[in-house]
Amino acid sequence: MSLKPILLGFLENPSSGYDLKKIFDQTVRFFWNAELSQIYPTLHRLRSEGLVVSTRERSEKGPDREVYSRTPAGTEELQRWLAAGPVSHTERFAYLAQLFFLGQAEDLDLTRSFLQQLRARFADRLQVLRSIDEKEREEQPGYPESLTPRDFHAYLTLLCGLNRLEASVAWCDQSLRLLEKRELLHQGGKKTERGGNKTQRDERRRRR
């Protein structure tokens, strides 16, 4: 499980479950997410394992808050996770499985629209990351050279997102080009017997 050490990581500063959810959404949402309904029981478990402690506090706006803090044992547990080396090869990409089986759909239009939707999502997300990067760049003098260790590591994860999303958008474009080439070949064989005109692109309607 990675949720436990992630919560321990955020609990460097005392927070409630509700706080943690907001922190998730503001920082690691691009590579991890958790619902409140998972966070609360996990905090209970961490507490019963002695990795965090909690105190009840009054809130100005709303009901009482249960505020959690990391114990030394919790910090050790986090350090163990960090020192154990990268946890990887657990990634699952449902959309690649879909693309893989779109070969059975016998409808290249479906593949095209699929790739276009994917591209749009990647591009949106890329835009979000870029604007985060720009905002940081404006607000922080000397960004990214002189960041705190925490902010530097956060910046590296941002960079990873930027790099990958750029690669992903480029891959979608490349795939769409390959698709178009296939369609032209296919259609060229069907419609016109001569292969003379290279720019002819008409309706790409196909059967089904």
Added chain:
Amino acid sequence: MSLKPILLGFLENPSSGYDLKKIFDQTVRFFWNAELSQIYPTLHRLRSEGLVVSTRERSEKGPDREVYSRTPAGTEELQRWLAAGPVSHTERFAYLAQLFFLGQAEDLDLTRSFLQQLRARFADRLQVLRSIDEKEREEQPGYPESLTPRDFHAYLTLLCGLNRLEASVAWCDQSLRLLEKRELLHQGGKKTERGGNKTQRDERRRRR
């Protein structure tokens, strides 16, 4: 759940659970995995839903096999999944969460070794994909221009892996360079007391 439609996808050709596991490992292992202990119950569920049927067959080498085939209802279910658009934003990258919190380790050596391990894994995987690509290229005439629709779609997923892994390796290298730069600055700041230079960096403690 994506396992159900994935199994339906593979069941274009009748297969046993055991077969399916091998097919997983040979084709989609880079973006999806499933254990036999998950495949068997899922096949039972698909059967009880009428999306597949099974027959018992004798095996030459080993015990009887339970061979599953997709029903028309199963094919419809698969098509619905494919037509529903990309299933995304469910990806989780534990190692990015680790990197994020490595800022708390106060030990840049740990970060370096972490990034080096990550880089090695990406590079290994990239190598595997490249050799798959090369093998296909040698064995199939006209690859990738004249592939069957199935193989073309599989090729697109391979391309995705190649692109992303290249981006990932490049990101690791970039991160390691940034890390080195920081270490030089840090060390320079530690060793020499003079603060006259323009790179003087003071406490950047920020709110909270």
Added chain:
DNA sequence: ACGCGCATGTAAGAAGTTACATGATTTC
């Protein structure tokens, strides 16, 4: 009076992992 943001939770179920149990047939 109603809705919104704050705040904590439970219940039920789906999805996925790890470990174990069983037994056939082939190869060394």
Added chain:
DNA sequence: GAAATCATGTAACTTCTTACATGCGCGT
């Protein structure tokens, strides 16, 4: 006769999602 591969499964557990339940305090 031991090991490897073939073959199907169950049990126990962890992880994650979806839906629901409850109630405070503020603004309109």
